[in-house]
Amino acid sequence: xxxxxxxxxxxxxxxxxxxxxxxxxxxxxxxxxxxxxxxxxxxxxxxxxxxxxxxxxxxxxxxxxxxxxxxxxxxxxxxxxxxxx
Amino acid sequence: xxxxxxxxxxxxxxxxxxxxxxxxxxxxxxxxxxxxxxxxxxxxxxxxxxxxxxxxxxxxxxxxxxxxxxxxxxxxxxxxxxxxxxxxxxxxxxxxxxxxxxxxxxxxxxxxxxxxxxxxxx
Numbered sequence: 001x002x003x004x005x006x007x008x009x010x011x012x013x014x015x016x017x018x019x020x021x022x023x024x025x026x027x028x029x030x031x032x033x034x035x036x037x038x039x040x041x042x043x044x045x046x047x048x049x050x051x052x053x054x055x056x057x058x059x060x061x062x063x064x065x066x067x068x069x070x071x072x073x074x075x076x077x078x079x080x081x082x083x084x085x
Numbered sequence: 086x087x088x089x090x091x092x093x094x095x096x097x098x099x100x101x102x103x104x105x106x107x108x109x110x111x112x113x114x115x116x117x118x119x120x121x122x123x124x125x126x127x128x129x130x131x132x133x134x135x136x137x138x139x140x141x142x143x144x145x146x147x148x149x150x151x152x153x154x155x156x157x158x159x160x161x162x163x164x165x166x167x168x169x170x171x172x173x174x175x176x177x178x179x180x181x182x183x184x185x186x187x188x189x190x191x192x193x194x195x196x197x198x199x200x201x202x203x204x205x206x207x
Contacts, residue, residue, distance in 0.1 A: 005203055008130075008133060011130075012130045015129075015130035015133060038115065042112055042115070045112065048108075049105065
């Protein structure tokens with residue numbers, strides 16, 4: 001990822017190269033996989049912060065929260081896939 | 086028993102805080118970046134370079150990089166001390182855990198240095 005950032009910022013041609021790589025189905029899939037992991041981590045992390053404030057700390061709340069995290073993650077991961085393709 | 090000698094700040098409470106503060110910084114950075122890229126379809130080099138040429142963007146990126154290093158250290162320390170234990174590996178657990186943390190530390194330092202070079206090289 002850092003290599004891509006470096007190359008895309010280095011020059012006009014570098015930016016074009018990165019753009020060209022990212023059109024390949026394999027590269028798109030890898031980006032989607034990385035983005036999915038990041039998005040799930042983000043959603044689960046937000047749940048942690050909410051639970052830190054004392055919301056949803058019961059057994060029932062914990063179960064509900066984990067279901068909400070999975071549902072929201074699936075939605076954003078599908079949206080990310082739509083965006084990439 | 087696993088000692089806390091390799092955690093980030095020698096204080097669990099401080100680590101807890103650092104993990105959450107860095108999490109908020111990282112969330113802000115990635116949400117901003119994703120929204121920015123979505124808002125610029127058909128992105129051209131000049132726009133992309135222009136974004137990273139701003140001083141505020143460099144500060145924001147460097148802040149995110151520091152937050153990433155701290156967040157990763159706390160996270161990897163938690164994983165290492167939870168799972169790379171004598172219960173799982175017997176007597177060699179300490180060596181395995183230490184080696185794992187060395188690899189993580191070197192990787193994070195390398196990413197950090199590389200990131201700084203990219204940010205200030207453009």
